[in-house]
Amino acid sequence: MKFWLSVGLIIFSIQHLVAQAIDKERLLEYYESQRYADAAQYLQSIYPADTRDTKVLTQMAYCQMMSGNFPEAEKNYLKVNTIEPNNVPVLFSLAGINSRRGNKNKAKAYLLDIIRLDSLNFNAYRQLAGFGENTGERLKYLKKANTLNATDPDVAYDLSMTYRELKQYQEAYDVLETAIAADPGNFTLQQAQLPLANQLGKYTEVVETGEKLLKENSDVNVINEMGQAYFYLKEYQKCAAVFKTLEDLGVQNEGTLYFMALSYRELKEYDKAEIYAKKTIDEGISNHTALYYTALGGIYEQKKKFPNALEAYKRGLTFDNNHSIYYRLGLLYDFNLKQAKNAVNYYNLYLKSKPDPGKEKEQVDYAKARITALTKS
Template sequence: MKILNLIIICCLFTTITFAQQKDPKTDSLLVEYYQTQRFAEAADYLKKIYPEPVQNPKIISQLAYTSNMAGRLPDAEGYYQRLYDVDSTSQSTLFSMAGINMRRGNNTKAASFYKRILKIDSTNFNVYKQLALISQSDVVAELGYLQKANHLNPQDANIAVDLSTLLIQFKQEATAEKVIDQALQADTANLLLLKGKAQVSYTLKKFVQTINICSKLLANDDRSSQTISYKGISEFNLKNYSDCIKTFHMLDTTQAQNESSYYYLGMSYKALKQDTKAIFYLQRAIEQAISPNTDTYYSEIADSYDRLHLPKKALAAYQRGLIFGEKPIVYYAMASIYDSNLKDTMNAVKYYKKYLSVKPPVEKQQSYIDFTTRRIVDLKR
């Protein structure tokens, strides 16, 4: 906020100076636009008092800045391009061009402007920070930029956390811990860094340390599922089953239980020989682990096998699907395969009867019901 106010003051000084050269009266209206951050109105007013063609770079700079702040990005880019054409080495112009292109979704072009700044100043922390953000689809490039940014400013919490997280992905946990520890030395109460420290400690299986850090986070109202999971799983690994249960039950109020939390709850209750509760939570874990559409997927696989004239594989797929959900039409499809493809009368009758027994929806499958009823009679003759 202090930086923004400083920029506005500078803009006011420069703009009013030129305005006063054009009009001896103090331009109080423009001052009001800037102070109240009504940048769209300010941009329109500047265009009015400085009609094209504008040649003075300082006036163009004000038009560029005001248009940028007003969200008029094509206009802002046009003005900054004019400044760039005059001086392609201006870091402020290059930063502005890069920032506008990032906001417009053109990260490739933004990166090209940031890289031009590095040719002028290879130690620019903010450039490496922005390039890391742009390069998230290329983790190797992102890692390189984060390492350079961290080297220039090891106390920056966001960079330290992002770098440590990426280092963990690259199996460099010890280095990740050093990065976080160095940043924490400068700001021991930074919750973002404490979350990063919890992640590193958990990855390194330093469970006591993980529990202590997570306890600090919980004391500061961080009840995220990640913090609770790190603490609960650490307690489980230390065989503190009662603590593990208490920790994971914190998720009940947020309705954020998942397969993992149900599993650790179930296994903790089992370790405490509370088997009824263990069964309950382990069943919940199974339900979370299995997609409600699994039976449908197997049915689609079975149908494809049937179309490939592979009836036995189709039947096997239908059978597997029934484990995850029972649908009447599956029994009908199986009966049809036994009946038409395999000429297996006994199994055909069995599955036709099964189809009718599970009460298929009459309004949607009346024709199948009628056919099945007649076909059972025919096959029994």
């Protein structure tokens, strides 16, 4: 509908162009088939390059913009803006072109010009929010846009997420509530409201809305929110069952496993509670934790803080029996702490951990040589 309206307006403007005879049917065909580059070239072939006719320039700029020729589109829109300054549609076009080219500062400047001319321009505030340099600035523009149109779903969603980021859960919930009332079938807004409802203790509402949403789409985020709501409603069996579906799908996380452990504890199913408590711990530990402690130990060594290095390496071993840590401990005890017995012990542990003989031949040979030397001494 918007496309045909645009075409109609363009063709109407063609009738007002005072220049050489123009083939309206040909131009209309270009627009209907969305051959904007051809339309722009045709207009350029008819009108002189130095024309100051704003209708002609606007038409050419529009066609160039729609065909992706942003430099020429900007050039013609700037001509129009010079001849007829403070033209809001032209300023919007210039903002759009600069936004798509990544020139955010220029795009923002044009949008600020628009609200200077029209302080109630919803679209300008909505777009300005996207250029907010920080949460506060983004919030300012989104609040203004929401004040002008509280039922716009995109603005309501973005404003709600911004409030949530600021932990202003009631404000975030209320913004979505208004938009949902205007569009009860908007599942995106309802799903966005679920975690807020949980934060505000509206657990029954979470379950009821979640059940409705799951009929449309089995979304893991909805299941997660429902599981939490069941727990706080003390419906522990349902909580465990809901989170078990996530585990079966392989999308469990530390939080879901934790709720399962607590639920089974409340149900006095202690064996299961123990299993899921251990799973929670395992999920909460990164596969790279041992590597991080190895790096920390190396830093302490460089700073000659050898007791700290020893503590870091041993801490790393509690997460993974990493052979490189055994080797580092062997070196630390050997050369820095001067404890030959401990050095031999960790060199042996390194060799028993079966390091890759191809990639670590030098370290393997060195560990064997040091064991021999330290044992003899």
